[in-house]
Amino acid sequence: MxxxxxxxxxxxxxxxxxxxxxxxxxxxxxxxxxxxxxxxxxxxxxxxxxxxxxxxxxxxxxxxxxxxxxxxxxxxRPNKDSIFESWINKRPKRYQRYEKLFSKKQMENIKKSALGFNNWLRNTxxxxxxxxxxxxxxxxxxxxxxxxxxxxxxxxxxxxxxxxxxxxxxxxxxxxTGDPYEIGNKSTKIETAVLDSIYEQSNNSSWIKKGAQFDISNFEKERSRVSFNFRNSGIYHFSQDYIRFENDTIGKDNVVDVKMSIQNRIIRNGDSLWQQPFKVYKIKEVNIFTDASFENRNNLTPIKSASFNDFNFYNFKKLKYKPKAIANVIQIEKGNLYSDLDKTRTYRYLNALNSFKYPNIEYIENKKDTTLTANIFLNPKKKYGLGFDFNVSQSNIQKIGLSFTSGVVVRNIFKGAETLQVSVLGAVGASKDGAKSEESFFDINEIGADVKLNIPRMFFPINTEKIIPKYMLPTTQFGVGFTGQRNIGLDKQTFNGRLRYNWFPKKNTTNTFDLLNLQYVRNLNPVNYFNVYQNSFNRLETVAISSYPTPDDFLIQNSNGTTRLDINRADDFMTLVNSDTNFQTTNTNDYRTVRNIRQRKDRLIQDNLILASNYNLIKDNRENVFDTDFSIFRFKLELAGNLLNAVSGLVDLDKNENGEFEINNVAFSQYVKTELDYIKLWDLGRDNVLALRTFAGVAMPLGNAATIPFSKSFFAGGSNDNRAWTAYNLGPGRSDNNNEFNEANLKIALSLEHRYKLFGNLNGAFFIDAGNIWNVLDDVKDPKAMFTGFKSLNDIAVGTGIGLRYDFDFFILRFDTGFKAYNPTYSIENRWFRDFNFGNAVYNIGLNYPF
CATH class of the missing domain: 3.10.20.310 (membrane protein fhac)
Incomplete structure (x- = not known):
């Protein structure tokens, strides 16, 4: 690049x-x-x-x-080849001189280099x-x-x-343009009576409406609509080619009369043609072959092995699946009318099982009556699968990360098309702000394991078929996992378990509901806090040296005669200051600084126990990965701790000094959190795309908690957020905190980006990012950090900048430069363009687009 x-x-x-x-x-x-x-x-x-x-x-x-x-x-240069030859031969001694300096092969390479660069200019x-x-x-x-x-x-x-x-x-x-023509009278000529009846039932949904402006695209939509209705109402032999439109404008004033004609079915037999009315076909039998590999179909004869709910199971060898499990995913049913939609949904669900290779559905017409036999051929994948993956990544808190995952998949483990996935993870990374300068380059490492059992149906005590029918591809997942992480000093272990349901009401809509999501986070090295959050220690040390009468046993004498706060006595010093009512009265600001540092430390080092339920909705109308005109909407709602809080009094749980119920000496979290995320892209043509993102989220502590867990809070800044600020360095509100990780429980973010092509695979972008984080309805009392109403929207930070993106086909390398256009940390009259310069710019490197 x-x-x-x-x-x-x-x-x-x-x-x-x-x-x-x-x-x-x-x-x-x-x-x-x-x-x-x-x-x-x-x-x-x-x-x-x-x-x-x-x-x-x-x-x-x-x-x-x-x-x-x-x-x-x-x-x-045009004709570069002849120009080079003319130049080298212009003077007889020139060629001889170059021939002595370079070999003939080298001379050819010099010529190729000149021609190659010239061709690159022409192609670029x-x-x-x-x-x-x-x-x-x-x-x-x-x-x-x-x-x-x-x-x-x-x-x-x-x-x-x-x-x-x-x-x-x-x-x-x-x-x-002149005056537009409108649709006048509509009429139909449908020769088959049953088709005419089906059409009349859905005529109100027609794309061609009287009084509407004529638009040829509506006729194509109407042809597709009519054909869709027929082919999902048992009309097996129907196709769009039978639909004809006749438009009449003769003797009419800017009016088009429309006549739709559908003739009878045309049947060809050799050189003979004849017509007959279309017939309605029903499904007579559904036969499922669960081991229909090409080898078995060519060499063996299938034998009927089982029946379940009018589904016939045939096998070339032994039946290895529970009939109920397979029948549950088949949408084609005996006695139903033929339907393209049932066929499509069956294909979709069979592929989603991840148990079969290239399912195939064939219909055989029964000549004696208007029925069809549906034969479904399934070719099982191997029972065991082994995978290995290696990734290079970059995030808001690490410069570079290397990770590998290895896993085994066991298919049809309980003969109900279930899949068991067992995976292990190992990763190392280099943080952007390590705890100690003398540490090695890779100061982050992580190991973990995860076990998931996927069941291709709703595993629930009551029948959910009426609420979530099987065409929505409902699945259930049980999962447990463990990770041990050494990040930048605190280190932690995480245990998690989940009961998750997924279903897809539409092709572009995904629903995910975690009925139970349990997380236990244990911090292993809390005594290293001030080695990690050095800015917090520096502010604490300033108070100890400059404004508080700190006892000598809290201080250390440096060799140059200065003193510093003993980092091992930092906790004792905070306890001393917090209990000093006289200092609280005489030096309120420094007292508040120490108190805030203490509260933040207690929050970040505390162990977390989270028992939550959450619901996610995603509507993504992208056609494919190359689509540049689409929208994505995400909604998330999470409730945590309510069940535990309801039963804590009944079982007489112990409380800590803050009045919070504890389980095994860990206070459980209780909060409600919701997020709204909307992304929209417009294709402006000629490789120009306008991209918009809006995000809003809030997490409020409830009952048993005064704050939300750090992992559930919001941050601002970074390569995928407001790019004029580094990650965790913006907010909350208009406060100018020097914390390494600034976070809060309310966030608003907006981004607008114009993407355009420069040369070859190199693209450019202009962007504007706006947003901030605030504290709301929690224990933070700093007015600069709190969201108090619409007036707080004046604290929305605005960044703008330019970017370069190089497309490697399988990923995009992104380099964005962000400038602070509106910085809320300054007084209201000095916020615009005060830091709008390269000296205060933020340079972001990322993979793929920010949204």
Missing amino acids: KQTLKKITVIAVGACILSGCDAVKRVQKDDLLLTENTFIVNGKINKSETLSKLSFQKVNNKFLGIPFKLHVYNLA GEIPEVLDTLKINKTKLNLERYYFSKGWFDRTVNYTVNPLSDQRASLEYQIF
Whole structure:
């Protein structure tokens, strides 16, 4: 990537300086370079991307108003091969001199290098877009067809070429739409009576409505809708080709009468054709072959091995699955009408089981009656699977991380298509702010294990079929896990267990409900707190040295005669200050500083016991990973500790000094937390994308807790948040805290990003990030950190910046530079652009897009 950036820098400077930014350098004498495309619709300029996409005659891409890629192309020399030969042979002694210095092979490599760079310039750059009459007329035809398809039948399209100086010209299209045509009377001619009956039942959902403006796309939608209804109502042999539309405008004033015709089924037998009415087909039998590998199907004869709820099971060898488990995922049922949707859902569920390879469903028509036999062929995957994965990662708190995971999968472990997954994890990482400067580069390590049992149905005491039918692919997961982590000094062990349900009401909608989610976090090295949070210790030491009459046994004499606070007596010093009512009266600010440091330490080193239930909803309408026009909505609700709090009084649990109920000397957490996250991308055309993200979250302590666990709090800043601040360095509110990890329980974040293409695989971005965190309804009393109402929105920090992204196909390397545009830590009149400079900029490196 460094080499690419060097090339681009040289090209950008050289293109504009050495060639004088001569955009027409490679334009032929009789040609004109197109500098602007303008579309005027009924006298008004239309800048919509829809019209731009219809144009064959494009304008060269520009960045900040300059066609950089065109200038890059202009740097390439035409006929470079002959120019090199002419140069080397121009003087007889030149070739001889170079031949003595270099071998013949080296001379060929010099020539290849020169030609290779020249070709790179041509391929990276953009050829001049010159006026082309053929392209202009094709664009004119495209525009006429487009407006005709939208109901403007009387449209006219003209164009004007406006020559400019220096072999340049602009192009202007004048479009006059006239009055649009509307849908008039609707009629149908459906020859098969049963089709006519099905159509009438859903006619209210038609895309073609009387009085609506004519739009050809609605006719395609209507054709798909009608075909979908028929093929999910038993009409096995129907296809969209049978649907015909006739539009009549004769003798009518801007009105289109529409007639839809559907003829009878056409049957071909050799050279003979005849027609007969469509028939409704029902499912007569459903046969399931659970070991239908290609080898078995070719060499063995299946034997019926079981029946369950009208499902017939056939096997070439021994039946290894419980019939109920397989039947539960099959949507095709005996006696039902034929349905494409049932077939699609069956495929989807069988694939989701992760137990079979390429399921295949075949329908056999029974000639004696209008029924179908559905044969479902399943080819089992291997019972055991072994996986290994290695990852390189980067996050808000570590420079680089290396991790590996290894796991084994056991399929059909209880003969009900269940899968058991056992995995182990190992990781090392280098933190961005290690506890001690003398520590090794990799000061983070982690080991862990996880066991998950996935059951392909709802494992629940009561029947949930009416609420969550089986077409929603309900699954149940039991999981337990353990991790031991040595991070930057505190170190911890985490135990977790969960009972999770997943279901998918629609293709793009995911529901996840953790009925029980148990987490126990044990801090192993709390005495190392002030080695980790050194800023907190420095502030405590300032109070001890400068303002409090600290006893000598709390201090250490340095060799240069100065004193410092003994880090091993820091806890004792805080206890001493907190009990000093006189100091509280005479030096309120320093007393509050010590108290806040003590409260923060107690919170961060405490062990956590969390018993929660949470619900997650995700609506993601991305078509694929390359989609650039989609939206994602996420909602999360989490409730913790309510059940434990309800029973704690009944079982007479002990309380700690803060009045909190404890289990095994650990106070359990109680809180409610909710998050809303919305992402929207708009494809602006020509590799330009506008991306928006909005986020809001709040976590409020309840009953048995005055704060929420650190792991459940919010932070601001970092490469995936407000990029003008480093991670954990923004907020809360307008406070200017020097804590290593600033966090709070309320967060608002907004980001807007314009992504565009630069050269080859290198892309650029402009972005604006806004947001902050606050404390609300917890034990923090600092007014600067608290959210007290709409006035607190004045404390939303704003950052802006530019970014470069290099696309390696399988991941994107991102480099963003963020500038502080609005810093809420300053007084209200000094917040805008005070730190808007490179000296206070934040440089972020990340993988893939921030959202």
